[in-house]
Amino acid sequence: MAFIQAVLDGLMIGGVYAVISIGLTLVFGVMGIVNFAQAEFLMLGMFVAYFAWAYLGLDPLIGSILSFIVIFCIGLVQRTLIQRVMKAPPVAQIFLTIGLLIVIENLALLAFGSSFRSVSTSYQTSSLRIGPLFVSVPYLAAFCMAVLSGFALWLFTDRSWYGQAMRATAQNPLAARLMGIDVERMQQIAFGLGVGLTAFGGAIVLPYFTVNPTVGSQFVVLMFTAVVLGGLGNVVGAVIGGLAVGVIQSLSALLFPIQLQNLVLFLVFIGVLALRPTGLVGSSR
Amino acid sequence: MTKAVTPHVRGVFATRRRVLALGAAGLAMPFVRRASAKGAPVNVGVILPLSGANAQFGVNSRNGIELVAEQINARGGIKALEGAPINLVIADATSTPTTAATVGQRLITQNNVVAILGAYASSLTLALSEVTERRDIPLMTMSFSDQITGRGFKNIFQIIAKASVLGAAQLDGTVAIAKSAGQTLERIAIMYEDTAYGVSQAKGLRDAAGKLGIKVVMDEAYPLGITDVTPLINKLRGANAQAVFPASYLNDGLQIIRSMRQQSIAMPIIGGAGGYVIPDFRKALGEYAENVLSIAPGNYDLAPQLTDAFRKKYGYFMVHEALEHAVCLDVLAQALEIAKAADPAAVRKAMSEAEFKGGWCDAMPGGVVKFDQTGLNTHAVPMMVQWRGEDLVTVWPDQLAKAKPVWSAA
Numbered sequence: 160m161a162f163i164q165a166v167l168d169g170l171m172i173g174g175v176y177a178v179i180s181i182g183l184t185l186v187f188g189v190m191g192i193v194n195f196a197q198a199e200f201l202m203l204g205m206f207v208a209y210f211a212w213a214y215l216g217l218d219p220l221i222g223s224i225l226s227f228i229v230i231f232c233i234g235l236v237q238r239t240l241i242q243r244v245m246k247a248p249p250v251a252q253i254f255l256t257i258g259l260l261i262v263i264e265n266l267a268l269l270a271f272g273s274s275f276r277s278v279s280t281s282y283q284t285s286s287l288r289i290g291p292l293f294v295s296v297p298y299l300a301a302f303c304m305a306v307l308s309g310f311a312l313w314l315f316t317d318r319s320w321y322g323q324a325m326r327a328t329a330q331n332p333l334a335a336r337l338m339g340i341d342v343e344r345m346q347q348i349a350f351g352l353g354v355g356l357t358a359f360g361g362a363i364v365l366p367y368f369t370v371n372p373t374v375g376s377q378f379v380v381l382m383f384t385a386v387v388l389g390g391l392g393n394v395v396g397a398v399i400g401g402l403a404v405g406v407i408q409s410l411s412a413l414l415f416p417i418q419l420q421n422l423v424l425f426l427v428f429i430g431v432l433a434l435r436p437t438g439l440v441g442s443s444r
Numbered sequence: 445m446t447k448a449v450t451p452h453v454r455g456v457f458a459t460r461r462r463v464l465a466l467g468a469a470g471l472a473m474p475f476v477r478r479a480s481a482k483g484a485p486v487n488v489g490v491i492l493p494l495s496g497a498n499a500q501f502g503v504n505s506r507n508g509i510e511l512v513a514e515q516i517n518a519r520g521g522i523k524a525l526e527g528a529p530i531n532l533v534i535a536d537a538t539s540t541p542t543t544a545a546t547v548g549q550r551l552i553t554q555n556n557v558v559a560i561l562g563a564y565a566s567s568l569t570l571a572l573s574e575v576t577e578r579r580d581i582p583l584m585t586m587s588f589s590d591q592i593t594g595r596g597f598k599n600i601f602q603i604i605a606k607a608s609v610l611g612a613a614q615l616d617g618t619v620a621i622a623k624s625a626g627q628t629l630e631r632i633a634i635m636y637e638d639t640a641y642g643v644s645q646a647k648g649l650r651d652a653a654g655k656l657g658i659k660v661v662m663d664e665a666y667p668l669g670i671t672d673v674t675p676l677i678n679k680l681r682g683a684n685a686q687a688v689f690p691a692s693y694l695n696d697g698l699q700i701i702r703s704m705r706q707q708s709i710a711m712p713i714i715g716g717a718g719g720y721v722i723p724d725f726r727k728a729l730g731e732y733a734e735n736v737l738s739i740a741p742g743n744y745d746l747a748p749q750l751t752d753a754f755r756k757k758y759g760y761f762m763v764h765e766a767l768e769h770a771v772c773l774d775v776l777a778q779a780l781e782i783a784k785a786a787d788p789a790a791v792r793k794a795m796s797e798a799e800f801k802g803g804w805c806d807a808m809p810g811g812v813v814k815f816d817q818t819g820l821n822t823h824a825v826p827m828m829v830q831w832r833g834e835d836l837v838t839v840w841p842d843q844l845a846k847a848k849p850v851w852s853a854a
Contacts, residue, residue: 161678161682164678165675165678168672168674168675168678172671172672172674265495268495268499272503273494273495273496273499273500273502273503274499274500274503274724275500275694275695275698275724275728276724277698277724277727277728279728279729279730283702284702284705284706284732285705285706286706286707286708293706293707295674295703295706295707296706297702297706298674367699367702367703368671368695368699369694369695369698369728371499371500371695373495373496373497373499376669377669377671378671381671405672408672408675409672409674409675412675412676412678412679413675416664416665417664417665417666417667417670417675417676417679418638418664418665418666418667420667420675421667
């Protein structure tokens with residue numbers, strides 16, 4: 160029973176990891192840039208939802224939509240920065256995104272101060288009981304929102320013209336351009352969408368997590384692990400990677416001290432990469 | 445502080461810069477003149493985590509220090525040094541030990557500090573103390589890992605009890621409070637973040653439990669910055685403990701208590717200071733904070749006549765780290781009066797020999813501060829505090845208690 164409970168908890172938290180990781184993998188898939196500042200957008204998304212709760216009285220789960228919109232727009236503007244290094248050597252791209260990470264984090268420290276902020280909602284201390292199993296309501300709510308957003312993203316990329324154009328850009332920018340697709344515009348939208356989704360993921364964990372300007376560092380490693388585990392640039396891979404990270408963390412706590420949960424995670428991670436360097440669902444590109 | 449900067453002037457734009465520089469110098473003038481009329485200002489280094497994970501506690505500490513510095517300067521500075529004012533040189537240790545050591549080095553070589561206060565987190569203080577010891581600069585701290593005074597250093601002065609003593613008192617106090625409610629404590633759970641602070645506090649608890657014959661049914665460390673505490677709470681649920689002792693900062697502390705509520709685990713919670721004794725704890729948890737107990741090295745209700753000034757200035761109660769840093773600065777000022785020189789060696793001598801009374805020392809248990817050869821304040825005693833509405837009330841030991849403790853499932 161403890162096993163089922165652990166898997167359940169792991170899946171629910173993994174759902175959230177999946178959403179924030181999709182954002183990262185999307186940016187890489189379409190633009191070919193590893194955005195090290197991605198976790199800072201998670202932090203910004205959390206702050207948007209926090210302020211929406213504090214001043215507008217919006218529940219963070221609804222505020223998360225606002226987070227997505229705000230950060231999506233910021234993403235569109237910020238793209239002017241990334242565009243300049245698109246053809247630069249990878250080192251320049253790495254420096255740019257890491258620099259961005261430091262700038263955003265410290266601006267947030269200046270603007271919001273360093274204190275931890277937490278929302279209080281009616282459901283955050285309740286849970287559902289299914290026989291001997293406990294389902295935490297804030298976890299479940301976050302998971303449902305994650306599934307909804309994943310579904311919305313699938314609809315967008317699979318059914319809409321923009322989504323198809325974006326996938327075409329990811330597959331072959333040159334061919335896409337020949338087909339009359341505005342590649343720069345697609346990349347811009349992909350970036351906005353990527354950071355917006357990560358921000359959304361940050362907002363939906365707000366009912367059980369506190370926000371402060373350095374919160375990104377707590378998620379950045381998990382996020383990259385999920386993405387690389389699934390295969391860089393692969394959206395389905397990010398979902399599977401995210402879920403896997405959650406479940407591995409949760410299960411490892413059953414067998415080993417909790418202190419070692421990330422050690423176990425990285426052992427599995429190294430193992431997977433040794434056997435399948437392209438990730439769980441990645442095909443050799 | 446009033447170092448003049450001469451810009452290399454060239455062209456038309458530089459004149460504006462020169463005007464600015466002149467203006468800045470002009471603004472700084474009154475301070476220079478006041479300084480020369482009185483004794484030269486005494487530079488006191490303050491190294492705290494002002495950014496990063498522990499920033500909030502660093503800012504609280506800085507507020508306490510600034511309050512006391514203002515008070516000392518307002519009443520005419522250090523009298524034995526012709527009224528020299530205290531000049532705080534504040535530096536950010538971030539939350540990384542190596543940075544704490546680097547900025548310590550910088551303050552000593554560049555700012556000529558007579559002593560350093562800091563660095564809140566034990567891991568930072570340990571790194572910083574390596575530098576201050578080598579350079580023979582007194583370091584006053586309210587960090588409490590056992591290692592701090594356990595290395596035979598000559599230049600460290602710790603204002604509060606050590607972690608192992610805190611851990612032991614945490615259990616003793618809990619046993620006493622349970623007993624007053626007619627309960628015998630037999631099985632406890634310990635969970636702690638795996639930093640210097642959590643580890644040494646857990647060790648204190650564990651050792652004390654061994655001595656009292658209390659069974660530790662759960663003893664679990666978890667990484668700093670944990671993103672999901674569910675596994676921890678699942679273990680707690682299966683552990684059949686009577687009370688839980690979490691040693692954590694704020695984020696993990698909130699997650700732990702919320703997850704306990706979700707799973708309807710009702711047992712007394714005895715926090716290990718850190719995140720359990722700050723206003724944000726109550727703000728985030730609301731009614732769920734009520735009656736949560738915590739160990740504390742100090743509490744503002746022991747000397748409201750002193751700590752109310754803090755509440756008035758900053759709008760929240762004087763948290764213990766602010767209080768203890770305030771005491772540190774007051775003790776340093778008293779040591780300067782005795783030493784009659786802004787000289788690190790003389791200050792260290794005064795600090796290790798004298799007994800300090802009055803002023804902010806009144807906010808410490810016993811109202812006295814006296815350091816032994818290891819640099820530990822021998823009069824410091826830990827206390828238990830409990831949340832009552834918006835306030836933290838001292839409830840144990842009896843001679844310090846301001847209210848009767850309540851033994852209840854939080």
